[in-house]
Amino acid sequence: MKARIKVTLKNGVLDPQGKAIAHSLDQLGMSGIDDVRQGKYFEVDLSETDRTKAQATLDEVCRKLLANTVIENYTIELDGDA
Amino acid sequence: MKSAVIVFPGSNRERDMLYALEQITGTKPQTVWHAETSLPDVDLIALPGGFSYGDYLRSGAIAARSPIIAALKAAADKGTRILGVCNGFQVLTETGILPGALMRNAGLKFVCKTVRLEIANANTDFTRAYKQGEIIDCPVSHHDGNFFIQEDGLTRLEGEGQVAVRYAEGTNPNGSLNDIAGITNAAGNVLGMMPHPENLIEDLNGGTAGRRLFESVVEAIA
């Protein structure tokens, strides 16, 4: 089973990289961009076929390593999710 | 004083730390490889600077999941003095031994320069050889030193005197909240800091103010 994980900064945590990108877009003359937040994206291959179990495993993967929950949130999307 | 330095793949200031500890304590520290599961019986455990695992996921994140970390947590709980400098500080926050997180510098660039460092709490095991409010020149050298913590956590740190060192006004090199350069845990036996006292121990370094940080621990142990 394949899964996609997104790790993003929590609201209220300053994102200097996102800010720099937004600033650069503004200077490129790309109007209408109010804000940019940078995050991380992971593609994961699992041998698990049970969706509930896969979800639980990935939740642990995120909490234990992929995200630092002091500053980051994560979302997990399993294959077949809309 | 007996000490040990934990080395992770990608640590790169371990030799600086080993040298400083030997120079100041007169005893050669032990080196502990990250894959080990127990720590020697020592008075101080140091986590050196560097780019453990290339800092590839987040600074210190992968090192904080090393086999040795369980023993490190046990040592912290037991009250053993632990010093994390730069990447070592990042590892300590990633393990949860210290609160908060160290994010990318606000200027987005690696910064290596001398800053003015204020001793914000001279009543810790790591700072007692300094005067309260004393300002020293000290080098920093990092990419991710921007200390962040949620508001309640910050209030607690400030309220409990856990902010040990602060960038003096106008010299904050990375955008850290409240100019925080180093913090202790609530019990006061663990210090994490971004600046490099181990690179400030002899005249060749342009100053020796960093020695007193180590001497504080020697005194605290005695």
Place this chain on the structure above:
Amino acid sequence: MSNAVEITPELIAEHGLKPDEYARILELTGRVPTITELGIYSAMWNEHCSYKSSKKWLRTLPTKGERVLVGPGENAGVVDIGDGDVVVFKMESHNHPSYISPVQGAATGVGGILRDVFTMGARPIAALNALRFGAPDHEKTRHIVSGVVEGVGSYGNSFGVPTVGGEVNFDPSYNGNCLVNAFAAGLAKADGIFLSEAKGVGLPIVYLGSKTGRDGIHGATMASAEFDDDSEEKRPTVQIGDPFAEKLLLEACLELMKTGAVIAIQDMGAAGLTCSAVEMGAKGNLGVELNLDMVPCREEGMTAYEMMLSESQERMLMVLDPSKQAEAEAVFEKWDLSFAVVGKTTDDLRFRVFRHGEEMANLPIKELGDEAPEYDRPSIPTPNRTPIATHDVPAPKDIGATLIDMIGSHQLSSRRWVWEQYDQLIQGNTKQGPGGDAAVVRVDGNEKKGLTFAVDVTPRYCVADPIEGGKQAVAECWRNLTATGSLPLAATDNLNFGNPEKPDIMGQLVGCIEGIGEACLALDFPIVSGNVSLYNETNGEGILPTPAIGGVGLLEDINKSMSISFKQAGEAIIVIGKTEGHLGCSTYLRDVLGRNEGTPPTVDLAAEKAHGAFVRDAIQAGRLTATHDVSDGGLLVALAKMAIAGQIGAHITPNADVPLQGWAFGEDQARYIVTLPAQAADAFLADAKAAGVPASQIGQTAQGDLKLEGSAPISLASLTQAYEGWFPTYMAAPDINE
């Protein structure tokens, strides 16, 4: 790509091989080569690996000396520094990749030179660089500066070597070809040096380090091609650096070398597996057989052609003592790096490559390696320019304002913005980092000894007069080392030029090498390693000839080293060397007056040697308090830098015998400014006279501003602001290329 590809003239041309070279390939192979073989030839015979245009001239350089243990031809030069210690160093270019992908190009340049040093068994202790960028107002410059500095910093910082110095310059000739020359030095024990020459038949050849991917295929060929406007399409050939893997490789290699398992070792740089395997075999008069099925790969389905030309980073090839194989494997397992036996040495002098049991290449190894083609390309000497007299150059209306403009210009301003992105302190041995004449680094584990490092060249001199320019590059580097109090030991050269197939460019190369050789011989400063980068041209426009010289000096007592800053008010300021006011090719003439004219200053090597020896002795005797060499911008710029560094001013009386503009901004060579306690000045001047060294007191240090007799005071605060301001202001300006 299978080996069945038809070899067409187009394919041959795409591989950068000329018709006469292909004819020689047919002769050597005795048949039409396979595509894998064609790739191997193109990699080995291109300029970057074979030095075919420059070899004839490089042979004329002095490379031997009492302290030289290993000269050019190995991964790096080795020089004895006493107590059983040696310094291992080299400088190498990564120009083309850095233009195409600044961050990765520069990073892998640093990675490559560090690998060259630790391949020899040395732990890297210092990195420097010479960076040259296009005009500041060119649309790409800011983007390239930002990326190159980030790349240099990120690699060295993560690897853990202090970056302690270098040069950053701008000139429109680099608009389409930036230069990234990376220097590294390491420390080893004299009896712990490892070479690349294979020894013994039937011994295992081992692959170490990171896995092989499709990175940089034909990077070496790219480094020997001119650019055109489509160059940005070549982006995929740039390799990605992994400093973390390199740090592990360093520790693993040094640990492995201690076991005695290593017979020969060579890093995989340009044209990775091909170059390293051929060099090891050819040097040892042995054949090499590789089984590519054993090569650790990162990607699936790689062909022999791709594997032989891949430039994946952080890899090494080694001839192993088979009795120690298990021990060696354990070391690499500990560091989580690939270790695979991929071939063996043979006695047939053939280079044979197998993939899936099929022989993909079978070539004569000597002809590929040390008997690669060599050219004696036609060259035309650079025509002599007309000298320009000092009094024909107008004096500035306001000397203070001119000085502030100059010191706040892109050429002469502080590079702090650059070096604050480099870890200058790691390893704890840096006494003096960037910003001085030379970097000063303690010899690790030694109480007193220090090493000094400097990188120099003045391309505007080289283009006007290659011979004098070549001499000057060596002399300035030697002078910078001397100004810290050290004895210059040896040098490495990084020769960056345009297209050598053009006789005038070839003339520049030949002239510069002649000047370098002459100066190195006179100053007892042999060249022990080096690198040549040719074809630095875009749309037919070549760069200024840029033969960068990296030098290493030795301080017996690091506590006596000198810095450039004024130390206290009231000290005597003395100039060593003659001030005649030479303004041809000067910064003042070119950048202030916009006149690219005249001849560069003549380098009197006997005077350089005598003045340097006098200054060095004075430093070692503890007589001086500050020293600075006089170079770009002349005397007044040098004084301003000393004042800014110490935040102490001076009262100066210009020499009325020389027109003020010449006295202030002339770039006569063989000069130093020194300070010493006022009461010691007379004795010092008398000693200089006795030694036949021109010396004169021009004033004294003073609190406050920089005051020239007869002119309005120049504010130290304004000077400082101008000096520190240019770079951050320039880099903060909006950049549409980010």
